[in-house]
Amino acid sequence: MSDKPWGGRFDAPTNAFVEAFNASTHVDARMYAEDIAGSRAHASMLTAQGILSEADLKLILDGLDQVMQEIESGTFEFTIALEDVHMNIEKRLTDIIGDAGKRLHTARSRNDQVGTDTRLYLRKRTDDLMKRIKHLQVVLVKLAEEHADTVMPGFTHLQTAQPVTFGHHLLAYVEMFGRDLARFADAKARMNQCPLGSAALAGTTFPINREMTAELLGFDAPCANSLDAVSDRDFIMELLSSASICSIHLSRFSEELILWMSAQFGFIDLPDAFCTGSSIMPQKKNPDMPELVRGKAGRIVGALMSILMTMKSLPLAYNKDMQEDKEAIFDAYDNLEGCLRVFGDMLPGLKANKEAMHQAAGSGFSTATDLADALVRAGVPFRDAHEIVGKSVAYCIQKGIDLMQMPAEACMGIDARLTLEMVQSLSVEACVAARNHTGGTAPEQVRLQCKRWASLWVD
Numbered sequence: 001m002s003d004k005p006w007g008g009r010f011d012a013p014t015n016a017f018v019e020a021f022n023a024s025t026h027v028d029a030r031m032y033a034e035d036i037a038g039s040r041a042h043a044s045m046l047t048a049q050g051i052l053s054e055a056d057l058k059l060i061l062d063g064l065d066q067v068m069q070e071i072e073s074g075t076f077e078f079t080i081a082l083e084d085v086h087m088n089i090e091k092r093l094t095d096i097i098g099d100a101g102k103r104l105h106t107a108r109s110r111n112d113q114v115g116t117d118t119r120l121y122l123r124k125r126t127d128d129l130m131k132r133i134k135h136l137q138v139v140l141v142k143l144a145e146e147h148a149d150t151v152m153p154g155f156t157h158l159q160t161a162q163p164v165t166f167g168h169h170l171l172a173y174v175e176m177f178g179r180d181l182a183r184f185a186d187a188k189a190r191m192n193q194c195p196l197g198s199a200a201l202a203g204t205t206f207p208i209n210r211e212m213t214a215e216l217l218g219f220d221a222p223c224a225n226s227l228d229a230v231s232d233r234d235f236i237m238e239l240l241s242s243a244s245i246c247s248i249h250l251s252r253f254s255e256e257l258i259l260w261m262s263a264q265f266g267f268i269d270l271p272d273a274f275c276t277g278s279s280i281m282p283q284k285k286n287p288d289m290p291e292l293v294r295g296k297a298g299r300i301v302g303a304l305m306s307i308l309m310t311m312k313s314l315p316l317a318y319n320k321d322m323q324e325d326k327e328a329i330f331d332a333y334d335n336l337e338g339c340l341r342v343f344g345d346m347l348p349g350l351k352a353n354k355e356a357m358h359q360a361a362g363s364g365f366s367t368a369t370d371l372a373d374a375l376v377r378a379g380v381p382f383r384d385a386h387e388i389v390g391k392s393v394a395y396c397i398q399k400g401i402d403l404m405q406m407p408a409e410a411c412m413g414i415d416a417r418l419t420l421e422m423v424q425s426l427s428v429e430a431c432v433a434a435r436n437h438t439g440g441t442a443p444e445q446v447r448l449q450c451k452r453w454a455s456l457w458v459d
């Protein structure tokens, strides 16, 4: 007879390599607190329903307390011979309290158990991630307020387009992270249903009360279909989609920080504590943190691909393939949390080189659109204005001057409607200040948006 909890129908022991290959303890042991919480709720419900005795319940609850304490103090030994966190804990409980421990698995299967544990664990980890995202938003809004007036070039196609405020640029990321938060909250709400009581796949013959276990564990309701409950991993796909999109946002932000910190841009400096040097080039200060965060997006999106491919074509209900679900999302969550932590800690130390930003903002004829707008305000049709400014830019390129420096004769020569006053009023400050409408780049709008975010956060 085998020493496995399922050993009854087996004659031969498990192949030694298979035992290790099959085990998931190295991954799922971290769900021990959720496994114990699930067992407490299950045992309490069985007792309330008259399926377990009060005496057994007391033994189980006290025994689970001891197991918890052993795990947290580091004396508990997880063994691969017991496959996973569920059987390791159940076996130890039985060693401590005897027969009552063997009764705990009545009306339960590891299939509903693992689904419950994973949802509970990810619910908590998602809350932690959301706190980190929110913190990053707070940091960014503060930085945006400081730089509401700082002018920098805005780019399209990575070519100078129009001046923008640095605060406005930072607030774009606050919006993205706001959508990330909404996606996580949405996925979390859909996930918050309890599989417990679905047992292996069809439910159980015992008179259980699934509403009670769901409530005890803080779920909104029991899952409505037992087959779905034990085969559903949509929540992992959804959470990993949300994590992937968030990591993509971080990768875009990283890329900009890396560009801005290069000598060619010279817009920002990141704190020494978040950069490293080169072992050969003494002058180097490398933006390793944004680079690494940019790289992490690859593995986080990889985790999403992994669960999608694992679930593809799987028949109902539980299949062992699904044991692969946890490693990917745990790794993705650990890494995303690390990225958010690094950004939240690093960005308050970002130094903006306002002069370099200002100078770059004014170069590359970034004010050309505003000159065209000035002509339109003087009654010139937009297409004509576009043409006039195009000619002006060509003239300035040839002379090596900026639009603001065009002499009166040159303006006249290009078109009588182009005035000296128009070209001379083309400061980058005027450009950003003029875009003073909801969502525009004007300093006034940046301050308004910062206030809007702050007001959303007062509870």
Ligand code: ARG
Residues within 6 Å of the ligand: 024, 028, 083, 084, 110, 111, 114, 318, 320, 322, 323, 324
């Ligand atoms: N370790 C398993 C997993 O993570 C638990 C569920 C196993 N169920 C089973 N019938 N073998 O998926």
